[in-house]
Amino acid sequence: MTRWERFWLNCQQDLKLYTFIWMLLMFFRIAFIALLPQYISPGIxxxxxxxxxxxxxxxxxxxxxxxxxxxFIFCTLINVIRPSLRTERLRRIIGYTxxxxxxLLFAARLPYYKQFHTVFSPLIFNTFRDDVQAIISTLVKEYDLIPRLAAAIAGAVGGCWLLAWWLNTRNLPVPRFTNRWLRRGFRTVVVLAIAWxxxxxxxxxSLGYAGSVHWHNAAVTRDEFLNEAVLDDVQALYRAWSMHKMLAQAxxxxxxxxxxxxxxxxxxGKQPVTANLDDYLRKEADGAxxxxxRHIFLIVGESYAAWPLLPEYDNLHIADGLKNIAARDNAACASAFVPAGHGTMSSLGSLITGLAEVNLYPNYQPETYRQQYPTALAVQMKRLGYKTYFWYGGFPSWQRIRDFALAQGFDAFYGAGDIGQAPGNAWxxxxxxxFEAIERIWDGSEPSFHLILTISNHPPYTVxxxxxxxxPSILPETFRQDKAxxxxxxxxxxxxxxxxxxxxxxxxxxxxSLFAxxxxxxxxxxIEPNPPLFVRYAVPLVLYxxxxxxxxLPQTAYGSHLDIAPTLIELIAPRGFVYYSLGRSLTHGAGIGIGxxxxxxxxxxxxxxxxxTEHTPYYRPGAVPPDKAELKATVDAVQAVxxxxVKMGSGL
Structure with a gap:
């Protein structure tokens, strides 16, 4: 067999592999749409x-x-150059892999979308910094990891058998030409066709970038779910990596x-005349x-969303406790409020440091352990005369949370391992x-600030x-019959x-005491498969x-986690007290809440x-959204600073 004949036959095998993988991706795409039709918006x-x-x-x-x-590289070309090397087995290994x-990615895609309403976000690149054992336990108990994995493996084995059959089908023989110029012309056309x-x-x-399809322009339909379906799992992972890398490097x-x-x-609103970035963030309190x-409690509820507090969900009765507190005369609420990030650590990092979430994970950054950020919440509470405590229902090693909290100004840290034996799960x-441990361990003898992070409202659901x-009788009939x-x-x-x-x-x-x-x-x-942005993402902020x-607070108060620290400081600090903040106090009125x-x-x-852009539940007819240029300038500034x-320190 000549080298050309080997090339011809190998290229057909490459094409078979290509068509099989492409058809598999198409099958998974159609299956994704067929298995989750509830996420398609009405009117589609x-x-x-x-x-x-x-x-x-x-x-x-x-x-x-x-x-x-x-x-093509490791099988076709190598087999042409070294005919003695058999590469068909390697081609099958590539295909099987x-x-x-x-x-396996498709098996993960379905529960991932149900949970995050996206297909593989940049958060996945923080997975192995997380508590991997707890994640696996959650996947096993809450997301049927074992049967899903078994089904995926069985499906993959079946797919490998089909690929082996497909690769064994007959190839077209190489065309033979007696005329030398026809033979050369045919080979030239084949090579050019492969390049094309x-x-x-x-x-x-497409034949150029201008007409290509990529993750940046994949939102081609009117429906967010269908736009996610455009991306196969390879492209979704590439998007997640690209966004992660972009944010990490700014x-x-x-x-x-x-x-x-x-x-x-x-x-x-200051002049750019100083080489110290912290100088720009310096503010003075207006007066208490x-x-x-005597005591301040900032309670951060795991997955505590704002939507159960809205009137249209009153029939669920799952947020009656906080609604009761918010209704009292000595309580005030932010109407519209968004978290700093989409995950616990991304939001917590912002709450602790006072800086925006830009995918840097300050809990792992050297600057975090070299010095305390002047914007850090505990640092400023200590300057106001409070002893600072961090209470966490999870384990201190998770995301280096103990080291992170202590490095950024907390005097004491208590996690699950410090509290002793108590019912719980892997988290x-x-x-x-x-809460019982806080009452038991802390004696209340001196002014104190407490940041409390809970965990129970998180799978696996084991309470x-x-x-x-x-x-269950408090819930509508629809939900009483569904164990999940x-x-x-x-x-x-x-x-x-x-x-x-x-x-x-x-x-x-x-x-x-003061509670936030x-x-x-x-x-x-x-409870809706396609909730509006506010229902999907907003969290509450209640002061009591x-x-x-x-x-x-103004009746139209709104903001984000960045605004909690300055709000607390402006509520309690004496006039002229110097503090540092990237956010704004909600007592000061209008601005833009940035997550x-x-x-x-x-x-x-x-x-x-x-x-x-969407309306919040508080939309007033005639109200106009922020100017896009001003909004972009604000977001860019918050993220850049x-x-x-975090990355470079205070020096400019």
Whole structure:
């Protein structure tokens, strides 16, 4: 057999592998849409679905091309150069590897989308910094990891058998020409056709970048779910990695010291005349608005979303505890409030440091352990005369949380391992026992500030709800018959109940206290498959305690986690007290609440990454959204200053 004949036959095998992987990706795309039809928005037609599948097919030309390129380089070319080397087995190994990988990713895609309403976000790259054992335990208990894995492996084995059969089908013999020029012309056409096909596949059904399909322009339909279906799992992972890398390096902002100084100056209204970034964040308190509280409690509820507090969900009765507190005369609420990030650590990092979430994970950054950020919440509370405590229902080693908290100003840290034996799961102890431990361990003898992070409203759902007094009869009939919904809604009810019980107990015991209650993030549980942005992402902020009244915040108050520290400081600090903040006090009125990918005002909420804009439940007819240019300038400034402070320090 000549080298050309080997090349001809090997190229057909590469093409077979390519078509098989492409068809597998298409099968998974159609299965994704078919298995989760509840996430398709009302009004969507078959035209939208066909559009998603069509553009998905184009983008999958790229993904399948990876397998074909590996086969072409390591099988076809090597076999042509070294005919003695048998490479068909290697081609099958490449194909089998892709089949197993894609099948396992598809098995993960379905529960991932149900949980996060996206297909593989940048958060996955923090997974192995997380408590891997707890994650695996959650996957086993809550997401049926074992049967899902078994089904995926069985499906992959079947796919490998089909691929082996497909690769064994007959190839076309090489055309033979007696005329030398015809023979050379044919070979030239074949080589050019291969080059053309490589370019065509590389650009997703186009011959240039301008007409290509890629993750940046994959939102081709009117429906968010169908737009996610456009991306196969290879492209979704590439998108997640690209976003993770972009945020980590801040390449989109093109940062220089001068540029950061200008950002900080524009954000704070100061002149760019100092080489110390912290100078721009310096503020002075207007003077205390309430009597100085002896104790301050900032309670961060795991997955405590704002939507159960809205009137349209009153029939669920899962947030009655916090609603009762918020309704009292000595309570005030932010109407529209968004978290700093989409995960616990991303939001917590912002709450602790006072800096925006820009995907840097300050709990792992050297600067965090070299010095305390002047914007750090505990640092400023200590300057106000409070001893600072961090209470966590989980384990101190998770995400280096103990080291992180102590490095950034907390005097004492207590986690599940410090509290002793108590019911719980792989993530830590149940909320009730965390709150009981606080009452037992802390003696209240000196002014104190407490940041309390709960864990129970998180899968795996293991609280004995019946023992805790939960009755399914409080829920509408639809949810009483569904064990999964009973567990989800019941654990929200439990987390809300024990939180409210703790606040009431502490307030009776220490009536000169101030409480601030929020959630670390939402976007984990919604009873609608396609909730609006506010319902999906917003978290509450409730202030309660001595001196608080309904008018202490504007009725249109809104913001984000960045605004909690300055709000607390402006409530209690004497006039002229110097503090440092990237956010603004909610007592000061209008601004823009900024999260990692969200912004909010009283009337509007939007995504930073996609420019999507929607009304909040408080929308007033005639209200206009923020100017896009001003919004972008604010977001860029907040992110740039935060990135520089964590990565480069205070020097400009």
């Amino acid at each position: 037609t078959w035209v939208d679905i066909a559009t998603s599948i069509y553009y998905g097919g184009r983008i999958s030309l790229k993904s399948a091309g990876i397998a074909a390129l590996l086969s 892709f089949i197993f990988t894609l099948t 096909f490589m370019v065509f596949a590389r650009f997703g059904g 390449t989109a902002l093109n940062l220089t010291a001068t540029r950061v100084a200008n950002y900080a100056a524009n954000l704070t 608005l309430i009597p100085r509280p 830590g102890i149940e909320d009730k026992f965390l 004995d709800l019946a023992k805790e007094g939960f009755s 919904w009973l567990a989800k809604l019941g654990h929200f009810w439990y987390a809300d109940k024990v939180l409210a019980d703790f606040v009431d107990a502490m307030y009776r015991r220490y009536p000169d 209650i929020t959630g670390d993030h939402a976007d984990r549980m919604n 305690g001595q001196g608080i009244h309904k008018n202490i 990692s990918d969200l912004w909010v005002t009283y009337d509007y909420i939007g995504r930073i990454s996609t420019n999507a 935060s990135w520089w402070r």
